[in-house]
Amino acid sequence: MSLGLYIHIPFCRSRCPYCDFAFVVRQTHLAKRYTNAVVHELQTQINAFDTNTTFDTLYFGGGTPSHMPPQYIEQILNAVQKHASLSSNAEITVEANPGDQSHFSTLKKTGVNRLSLGIQALTDRALKALGRFHNTEDALDAFKAARATGFTNIGIDLIFGAPKQTQEEWTTILKEAVTLNAEHISVYGLTIEPDTNFDKRAKKQQLPLPTETLQSNMFLRTIDHLTAAHYEHYEISNFAQPNFASQHNQSYWEGKPYLGVGLSAHSFINNKRIWNVNDLQTYMQSVENTGLAVASSETIDANKHLLEKIMLGIRRKKGLDIDFLEQHTPTQLQHLLNHNLLENHQNRIRLTRKGLLIADAVCTELVKDL
Structure with missing residues (x-):
């Protein structure tokens, strides 16, 4: 792996x-x-x-x-x-x-x-x-x-x-x-x-x-x-x-798997997100006793994975494939294109200069119907 x-x-x-x-x-x-x-x-x-x-x-x-x-x-x-x-x-x-x-x-x-x-x-x-x-x-x-x-x-x-x-x-x-x-x-x-x-x-x-x-x-x-x-x-x-x-x-x-080790570290493996405790003494004692210091975890289902893929992908210059977004969020995509917050560049959707200034709001709007 x-x-x-x-x-x-x-x-x-x-x-x-x-x-x-x-x-x-x-x-x-x-x-x-x-x-x-x-x-x-x-x-x-x-x-x-x-x-x-x-x-x-x-x-x-x-x-x-x-x-x-x-x-x-x-x-x-x-x-x-x-x-x-x-x-x-x-x-x-x-x-x-x-x-x-x-x-x-x-x-x-x-x-x-x-x-x-x-x-x-x-x-x-x-x-x-x-x-x-x-x-x-x-x-x-x-x-x-x-x-x-x-x-x-x-x-x-x-x-x-x-x-x-x-x-x-x-x-x-x-x-x-x-x-x-x-x-x-x-x-x-x-x-x-x-x-x-x-x-x-x-x-x-x-x-x-x-x-x-x-x-x-x-x-x-x-x-x-x-x-x-x-x-x-x-x-x-x-x-x-x-x-x-x-x-x-x-x-x-890109949503690739990663292992996080140490105080408060997060991992994402096999569609599961895991995070460690954030108190130093608790972390060290727990690892010394059990080898781990997990605070909690969550399973990333298909819908949450889709949300994260869109919200992380749209922040990158390369953006996201237009067919992918039209399949999952066509109405909001068109709305944001019309308001010059997103643009189509060689069939990739990315933030405009205007959209970059309010990127978090654009991301939220893009996925609100999912």
Whole structure:
């Protein structure tokens, strides 16, 4: 069986004010125990498969995987190769923060071939507004260090819509990002997630965010600037140089099976979605006792699978086959085409420039009769 593998590493240096992922701060003293639990769970999961397992992609996400001592990343990679196989051209990604550049060389030597740098912004003002601990110089130095280490596939993450951000500042960030010549750039609008620091500030009206119109213009500027620099806008939030699209994320969007291991990790195998517990101590104790730490699961029936195929597929530049959509949702398809939110490009249906700005609403409308 061929599938993707996601490993969740929950350790972070600090709590970012906008983040709602499963993470723990200043607890890397638990890294050895946590890694042993991940290896144990991985072995248990693989042993449950009926056939030999080959992983085409391996993604260490978090949290901040680079914050954990790199020997534990190596331990997990060794376990993967002991209990399963990695395809010869497997994409192996580690998410990293600029402050962890001292680990880059070791990560490269362990077999990691793709680095995803959480730069988030490239002006000191925006970084401070986002609650980040690094500055612009740190970010640029980290990128140079990754390149000098030998990484030829580097992605960077950027966030637009930071408090008090202007169009001019965002344009400056885009220009600086392009000069790096990263193979991949992911760009996300700042979202205010429940129970985060930003959420609490927003409720007290202490978070001066750009207007929706300004944020829309920032997104359109992003598309124009990056495509002009020869990046392909292959998914709503993702831009890549030729042949450098994220293979791991594309597997998600194409509905391919994947195994998730670690705190709060999700899996999708044999039409079943499974997710782990999101409390660190509970996770480690459960795996130590039983080999697993499942919180719950659901079976993805034919109708739900259809919904997900449409909602994920329409977010990609290649879109979806027109015959497929006309078969399943002809009325809504025509409605959205008439309103210039979707377009027919060589018998593939994809979002228009107007549709990209309200992609979630377009997706919801497209599948509402299913």
